[in-house]
Amino acid sequence: MNHRWRMRTRLQRYRDGDLRRREQTAFERHLEECPVCTSALHRLEETERFLFEIRPEPPMLSPEASRAILDRALAIASVSAQQPTRVCLRTSSAVAAALLVAYASGPVLHSRVPGDRVSVNPSEEPPRVGAAEPLPGRRIPEALLAEVNAQVLQTVLRLTGHPDNTGNTLTTETAFRPYHHRRNLQLPPGIVVAARPPYPSVPGRVYFMKASPEAGEDGPLQSSPGPEDQPAGQQSLRGARALKVIVTKAEEATPGLVQTLTFQADEDGSRSWKKCSIVTDANGKETSRQYTEWMVKPGAQTASLIVEVTTDRVKATPDGAEAMPDSVEATPDSTEATDSAETSPDSDEATMEDVETTPDRDAAPIGSGETTPERVDTKTESPETPGGANS
Amino acid sequence: MRRCIEIAADPSKPGTHARWQPVENPLSVRLFPQMNMLDERSWLSAARLGERWALEQFYHSYQAQIYSLCYRMLGRAEDAEDAMQSAFVRAFQALPNFRADSSAKTWIYRIAVNEALSLLRKRKNVPAPLEENVRLADGAPAVAERLAIGQALRRVKVDQRAILILRYWEELSYEEIADILGISLAAVKMRLNRAREDFRKRYGDER
Numbered sequence: 001m002n003h004r005w006r007m008r009t010r011l012q013r014y015r016d017g018d019l020r021r022r023e024q025t026a027f028e029r030h031l032e033e034c035p036v037c038t039s040a041l042h043r044l045e046e047t048e049r050f051l052f053e054i055r056p057e058p059p060m061l062s063p064e065a066s067r068a069i070l071d072r073a074l075a076i077a078s079v080s081a082q083q084p085t086r087v088c089l090r091t092s093s094a095v096a097a098a099l100l101v102a103y104a105s106g107p108v109l110h111s112r113v114p115g116d117r118v119s120v121n122p123s124e125e126p127p128r129v130g131a132a133e134p135l136p137g138r139r140i141p142e143a144l145l146a147e148v149n150a151q152v153l154q155t156v157l158r159l160t161g162h163p164d165n166t167g168n169t170l171t172t173e174t175a176f177r178p179y180h181h182r183r184n185l186q187l188p189p190g191i192v193v194a195a196r197p198p199y200p201s202v203p204g205r206v207y208f209m210k211a212s213p214e215a216g217e218d219g220p221l222q223s224s225p226g227p228e229d230q231p232a233g234q235q236s237l238r239g240a241r242a243l244k245v246i247v248t249k250a251e252e253a254t255p256g257l258v259q260t261l262t263f264q265a266d267e268d269g270s271r272s273w274k275k276c277s278i279v280t281d282a283n284g285k286e287t288s289r290q291y292t293e294w295m296v297k298p299g300a301q302t303a304s305l306i307v308e309v310t311t312d313r314v315k316a317t318p319d320g321a322e323a324m325p326d327s328v329e330a331t332p333d334s335t336e337a338t339d340s341a342e343t344s345p346d347s348d349e350a351t352m353e354d355v356e357t358t359p360d361r362d363a364a365p366i367g368s369g370e371t372t373p374e375r376v377d378t379k380t381e382s383p384e385t386p387g388g389a390n391s
Numbered sequence: 392m393r394r395c396i397e398i399a400a401d402p403s404k405p406g407t408h409a410r411w412q413p414v415e416n417p418l419s420v421r422l423f424p425q426m427n428m429l430d431e432r433s434w435l436s437a438a439r440l441g442e443r444w445a446l447e448q449f450y451h452s453y454q455a456q457i458y459s460l461c462y463r464m465l466g467r468a469e470d471a472e473d474a475m476q477s478a479f480v481r482a483f484q485a486l487p488n489f490r491a492d493s494s495a496k497t498w499i500y501r502i503a504v505n506e507a508l509s510l511l512r513k514r515k516n517v518p519a520p521l522e523e524n525v526r527l528a529d530g531a532p533a534v535a536e537r538l539a540i541g542q543a544l545r546r547v548k549v550d551q552r553a554i555l556i557l558r559y560w561e562e563l564s565y566e567e568i569a570d571i572l573g574i575s576l577a578a579v580k581m582r583l584n585r586a587r588e589d590f591r592k593r594y595g596d597e598r
Contacts, residue, residue: 012584047591051559055539058462058471061455069476070450076476077483097445105413 007037015044437496439486446483453496454479457503463560464553466545474510478503482505497570500563504571505555511549543594551586558583 005029013019014027031038281286417502431452437445462471481502489498544552557568569579 008584012580038547043458043591044587046596047587050540050594051544051555051590054537054544055560056463056466059468061468061472065472066454069472070447070454073450073476073479073483074446077482200455294566372549 003034004036007034007040008043011037011040011044015041015048411463431495435491439489441487446486449482449495449499450479451484453499457464457499460500460503460556460561461507463556464504465510470510474503474506477510478506481506493570497567500557500567501571501573504557508549538596543590543596544595547586547590551582551589554579554582555586555590 010023019027066325072229121160149285278286281287434445434448438449454475456596458475461478462468465471465474478499482499485502489495493501544555547555554568554572557563558565558570563571565576565579566585568583569576572579575581579584
C-alpha cells in the first residue's frame with residue numbers, strides 16, 4: 001500500500017506525459033517488474049476510458065431558445081436594452097426615387113444579412129435627447145475608439161491625400177468620441193440634418209459633423225474647419241454620440257470625377273461607409289453617379305454591402321446611337337463597383353425595406369446640375385436633381 | 392488577384408462558418424481592411440461597459456460551450472438552460488468588475504460551474520439521470536456497463552464530479568481547471584486523483 005501510495009503521483013505524471021525522459025525510462029523499467037504498479041496503471045487507463053466514453057453530447061439548443069435565454073438574461077441583469085439606432089435619413093426625393101426605380105429594375109446590388117437591419121422610419125421624428133454628457137463612471141472603449149480612429153484616418157488619407165488634409169485634422173490625439181455611452185438614446189437630431197446646404201461644398205476638404213443636441217433640427221451644425229482654417233486638429237468632437245466624417249475629393253487625374261466618402265460611426269457600434277462618385281462632362285453636367293454603401297454591425301460581426309447603384313446619364317448621339325461617357329470608363333473605381341453590382345449573389349433578394357440607409361444628401365451634391373436623363377440604363381435610374389443638399 | 396473579404400459566421404444561425412467571399416470592388420477592401428476584424432478585446436471592452444451588442448457577442452461566443460458544460464453537469468436540458476441563464480445573468484452583472492486576470496472563457500466557465508453546482512446542491516446532490524435519448528460518443532460501452540458507469544458517476548460527490556467533467560468531458564487542461572476552480576495546480580491533480588478513486592470505488596459497487 002505504501003508503495004502504491006508513493007507511486008501514485010508518478011503514475012499520473014507518467015500518464016500525463018509529465019515525466020522527464022530519464023524518469024520515464026526508469027518508471028517504464030519499474031513497470032515491467034512491478035505488478036502492483038502495472039495493475040494500477042491499467043486501472044487508471046480503464047477509468048479514464050470509462051469517463052471519456054460515456055461523455056454525453058448535449059442536445060441542440062435551438063436558435064429561438066438561445067435567443068430567449070439571452071433576452072431573459074439581459075433583462076434580469078438589468079442591462080439597458082438600447083433601442084436599435086434609428087437612422088432617420090431625410091433622403092432627398094430624387095435619390096429615393098433613384099433607388100426605388102433601380103430596385104424595381106432588378107439588378108441593384110443588395111447584399112444584406114438577415115437581421116442586420118437598421119430600422120428606418122422616415123416619417124418618424126427622432127426623439128429628442130437630453131444633455132450630451134456621458135453617464136458617470138462610463139468611458140469610451142479604447143479599443144473601439146482606436147479602431148474608429150484608424151479607419152477614419154485611413155479613409156481620409158486615402159481620399160484626400162494631400163498634406164493639408166492629412167497633416168492637421170486626424171491624428172491619434174484627435175478627440176473622436178463617436179461612442180457616447182448613454183443608455184436608451186437614439187441618434188440625435190443633429191445627425192439627421194447633417195447634410196444641409198451648402199454641404200458638402202469644397203472638394204478636398206474634410207468635414208466633420210457631430211450631433212448638436214442643443215441645436216435641434218434647425219440649429220447650426222458643428223463641423224470642423226477645413227485645412228485652411230487652422231487649427232482644425234484641435235476641433236474636439238467630444239460629446240458626439242455619432243460621428244460622421246465626409247471627405248470630398250476632386251480627382252485631378254480624372255477631370256470631372258468627384259468622389260465623396262462618408263464614414264459614420266453610431267453609438268450602437270455600427271459603422272458605415274458610403275462612397276459617391278460623380279462624373280461630370282466638360283460643361284459640368286453630371287454624366288454618371290455611383291453609390292456604394294457598406295455597413296458593419298458589430299453584433300452580427302458581418303460586413304454588409306447594403307446598396308450599390310450606378311446611374312449613367314448617356315447622351316444620345318445625333319444618329320440615335322448611344323455612347324458611354326469616356327469618363328466613366330476612365331474611372332477604375334467606378335467600373336469595379338459596377339462589376340460588383342452585376343455579380344451580386346443576393347441581388348434578387350432585395351426588398352425595398354432593405355434600402356433603409358439610402359445614400360442621402362451626405363453623399364450627393366457635388367456638381368449636381370439640373371440635367372434630365374436622356375436614357376435610363378436597364379439596371380439604373382437617373383436621379384433627378386440629386387441635390388437635396390442644394391435645394 | 393482576386394480580393395476577398397471575410398464574412399463572419401452569423402451567430403443566429405448555428406452551423407454557419409466564417410468564410411471568405413470574393414469582393415469585386417477592391418476599393419472597399421483597400422480602404423477598410425479591418426472593418427470586420429473586431430476581436431475579443433474589442434467587444435470585451437465594450438461588454439464591460441454594458442454595451443448591449445457586445446454583451447450579445449459575449450453570449451454568442453460562449454453560449455454553446457456553457458450550455459454543453461451545464462448539460463453535462465446537470466444531465467437535463469431544462470436544468471442546463473436554467474443554469475446557463477443564471478450564469479450569463481451573473482456574468483453580465485459582474486462584467487464591469489472583470490479584471491481580465493484570467494481569460495474570459497475560464498471566467499464564464501467558473502461562473503457556470505458554480506451555478507451548476509449550486510443547482511445540484513439544491514437538488515440534494517441527486518443529479519438527474521442522463522436522458523435516455525442522449526447521444527454518446529462512438530464506441531461507447533454496452534448499455535449495462537454504461538448505466539453502471541453513469542450510476543457510479545452520479546454517486547460521486549458533486550465537487551468531485553465537477554472536476555471529472557471538466558477534465559474528461561470538457562477536456563480542459565489542469566491549468567484551466569485550476570483557474571476555473573480557483574485552486575492550485577497541485578490541488579487539481581490531488582482532487583482529480585481522489586475523484587477518480589471515488590468513481591472507481593463506486594463503479595466497483597455498481598457492478
